Amino acid sequence: MSASHITKKLAVLFGLLLVPGIALADYTLNMTQGITPVSKEVYGLHQLVMWICTVAGVLVFSVMIYSIINHRKSKGAVAAQFHESATVEVIWTVIPLIVLVAIAIPATKTLLDIEDPSKSDVTIQVTGWQWKWNYNYRDEDLSFFSNLATDSNEARQLGADTALRDKADTYLLNVDKPIVVPVNKKVRLLITSNDVLHAWWVPALAVKRDAIPGYINESHFTATKTGTYRGQCAELCGKDHGFMPIVVKVVEQSEYTAWVSAQKAAAAAAAGDSNKTFTQAELLKKGEAVYKANCAACHQVNGTGGGPFPALKGSKVATKGPVEDHLKLVITGKGIMPPFGPQLNDADIAAVVTYERNAWGNSTGDTVQPAAAKAAR
Numbered sequence: 001m002s003a004s005h006i007t008k009k010l011a012v013l014f015g016l017l018l019v020p021g022i023a024l025a026d027y028t029l030n031m032t033q034g035i036t037p038v039s040k041e042v043y044g045l046h047q048l049v050m051w052i053c054t055v056a057g058v059l060v061f062s063v064m065i066y067s068i069i070n071h072r073k074s075k076g077a078v079a080a081q082f083h084e085s086a087t088v089e090v091i092w093t094v095i096p097l098i099v100l101v102a103i104a105i106p107a108t109k110t111l112l113d114i115e116d117p118s119k120s121d122v123t124i125q126v127t128g129w130q131w132k133w134n135y136n137y138r139d140e141d142l143s144f145f146s147n148l149a150t151d152s153n154e155a156r157q158l159g160a161d162t163a164l165r166d167k168a169d170t171y172l173l174n175v176d177k178p179i180v181v182p183v184n185k186k187v188r189l190l191i192t193s194n195d196v197l198h199a200w201w202v203p204a205l206a207v208k209r210d211a212i213p214g215y216i217n218e219s220h221f222t223a224t225k226t227g228t229y230r231g232q233c234a235e236l237c238g239k240d241h242g243f244m245p246i247v248v249k250v251v252e253q254s255e256y257t258a259w260v261s262a263q264k265a266a267a268a269a270a271a272g273d274s275n276k277t278f279t280q281a282e283l284l285k286k287g288e289a290v291y292k293a294n295c296a297a298c299h300q301v302n303g304t305g306g307g308p309f310p311a312l313k314g315s316k317v318a319t320k321g322p323v324e325d326h327l328k329l330v331i332t333g334k335g336i337m338p339p340f341g342p343q344l345n346d347a348d349i350a351a352v353v354t355y356e357r358n359a360w361g362n363s364t365g366d367t368v369q370p371a372a373a374k375a376a377r
């Protein structure tokens with residue numbers, strides 16, 4: 001191969017190397033420092049160990065390379081013999097020992113801090129569901145589900161226009177209801193699961209804990225900076241593992257207090273809805289929102305289903321069968337369809353069933369009231 005040939009090939013290679021460089025412009029090599037005392041400790045520990053490794057590596061490889069070059073056989077070097085030399089053995093035992101102790105002391109301190117959820121100000125029970133998170137504020141009697149934001153959910157549908165993806169705000173990293181916590185307060189997390197293994201992971205908070213059915217893992221964080229922090233489920237948990245993000249909003253205490261009362265008022269209003277009678281138009285509007293947040297992931301926004309998920313458009317249950325059976329199926333689930341009875345209130349269930357019976361060309365004309373959902377439970 002001629003020299004110019006090689007130069008050309010190298011130029012192309014470098015050109016190609018630049019492509020991902022542009023795409024990953026804000027990619028960083030190091031781990032995040034995060035916004036909690038524990039995350040900073042973890043970061044510091046990582047830096048310390050990395051530098052110890054670097055120094056040890058440079059020292060060892062320098063001696064090795066120097067020896068290979070200067071004491072090589074072709075130069076006539078003869079290997080020195082120091083078998084059973086007590087001095088050498090003491091040196092190569094004591095130096096690593098000192099290094100290990102130097103690492104173990106800060107590592108133990110960090111581990112103890114990670115494992116210390118005592119004296120917390122707020123306790124939140126985090127429950128993994130396929131494929132969403134449930135948050136239960138233990139001291140506030142407040143509980144809600146956090147689903148993938150509707151715009152992201154629509155953008156990932158079968159056959160969705162890819163332009164939707166660019167439009168979706170923080171594609172796949174946004175939820176309909178984030179959890180809100182006060183700044184500079186210690187938040188204790190009780191992490192568990194309702195079905196399979198999940199893991200609650202938010203890098204900026206240095207929390208990554210398995211959510212295990214029938215078992216409660218404890219963790220904690222104290223966010224020292226207001227803002228929005230994102231994470232994801234970090235345990236392969238089935239079809240929509242990649243679609244159950246986590247959003248934590250850290251706010252001032254006063255804003256937190258206001259948020260809690262607003263959430264409680266909304267929950268009380270929703271509970272009241274279960275005793276109301278709605279018009280069909282109201283139910284359809286509410287039902288569409290409930291459908292998009294809870295059902296579209298499997299049955300698709302346009303009701304056509306796909307794979308193991310049956311189409312609801314023209315489905316027997318949603319068009320011909322009695323309303324009662326439709327309600328029961330949604331409440332108790334079937335096969336791999338999870339039960340929505342524990343997840344949705346009567347008004348939500350009535351609304352989504354009304355919607356399914358009248359959307360996408362389904363034309364039963366039925367209006368299903370919350371009282372019917374209550375009776376079907």
Ligand SMILES: [Cu+2]
Pocket residue numbers: 128131197198199233234235236237241244
């Ligand atoms: Cu998961």
